[in-house]
Amino acid sequence: MSDRSMRGVVLKKGEPVDRALKRLKTKLDTEGILEEMRRRRAFESTASRKIRKARTAPKRHKVRWRYSSPSQTAKAEEAAAAAAAHQA
Numbered sequence: 182m183s184d185r186s187m188r189g190v191v192l193k194k195g196e197p198v199d200r201a202l203k204r205l206k207t208k209l210d211t212e213g214i215l216e217e218m219r220r221r222r223a224f225e226s227t228a229s230r231k232i233r234k235a236r237t238a239p240k241r242h243k244v245r246w247r248y249s250s251p252s253q254t255a256k257a258e259e260a261a262a263a264a265a266a267h268q269a
Contacts, residue, residue: 188208188214220233
């Protein structure tokens, strides 16, 4: 395996192992790896998958649209204006 795909933490000089394990667990949790492992442990039906995705979608979209640049806003306004002109 390459170093890029491996997840880990480097033990600092004089750092207790349990502190390094906590850093590793926090890192894996923020990347969503632990959640994915728990999810893959058992079969997930199509219906429950849709429910889970619908539950997490608002959070994903909030983060995605939080940072919109002026050019993105201008493009969205132009598209809305074009759609309104096309309907009229």
